[in-house]
Amino acid sequence: MSLIETSMIEPGSVSAKPRVSLSEPKDFLALLKPRVMSLVVLTAVTGMVAAPGTMNPVLAIVSILAIAVGAGASGALNMWYDADIDARMSRTKLRPVPSGRVEPDAALAFGLGLSIFSVMVLGLAANWFAAAFLAFTIFFYAVIYTMGLKRSTPQNIVIGGAAGAFPPMIGWAAVTGDMSLAGFVLFMIIFLWTPPHFWALALFKMKEYGSVGVPMLPNVAGEASTRRQIFAYSLILVPVGVAPFFLGFAGPVYGVVAALMGANFLRHAYAVLKMADGDEKMIPAKRLFGFSILYLFGLFITLLGETVVIRLLAGGAA
């Protein structure tokens, strides 16, 4: 029989029924932003596989799990802090905290607990350099981006994008215990990808961001300036996307895929650049936003797949 003591009733409401949480495990899972986690897992695995050296497969899997949970923890902290503005935007109002399915204190405790847990596990399974890097990434996303930059500068996602770009470097560091140029190039691909990706979204969601006081670039600098900056970042991103091939840590298949997808990325970015002011439907921006996700997944899946195949062939020939 499910009974609880009246001592749990909040002060001043002796006769009232105490609040009993209706949150379910799936609500806590949603706090981890599973879709973002899937990208983090992919990029971290790619960094791990591309790194020179080997790692025990069990420890590698545990390390990836720790990195994914760390990313999820920072997502939970983000949702805890941003619940006030999430509640007022259509894209985010159904998240667990603003919809009332998870209490803010529970989300905070969940995020902090998983942050500590993920860093400790990565330190034990891989090394403490990678663990410190993961701790810094969580701090960067939850504190520097979410609490600092997001509501104060239109360059929020440019600087904050670094948090999303660190996972391949963490994966690399888990294997080698240090950083390298190759890991930095993988970081730069995600870092440069973030502005065109989020500004494309901000273009067609600018009214919502504006109404909750988040200074996204279209609201502050205007649509025309945003479109120019999207194109400028895309021009830098595409050559950096091909760089792993020219630097020798990606094969020809990756080079071709990165060049073709890069050309398509530029085509979409150019369509956004040429979009008319005040375009209500924002079709080019929506297409760029959709393709940008495909682009990043495409690059990292190709790099991962080709590296694995090359290693298997090299192992077979040895």
Place this chain on the structure above:
Amino acid sequence: MAEEKDERIRLTPEEERARRKRSIAIAVTLIALVILFYVVSLVKIGS
């Protein structure tokens, strides 16, 4: 002697269901963590 009044509160079926699911999730997570640390320790000691 007057019978003591039961002041405890009965959960609704929804609250009960949600609490049961949370309890199961916590149990599964704890068991998974025990296995995780055991396996990591074995691998670390073995290497």
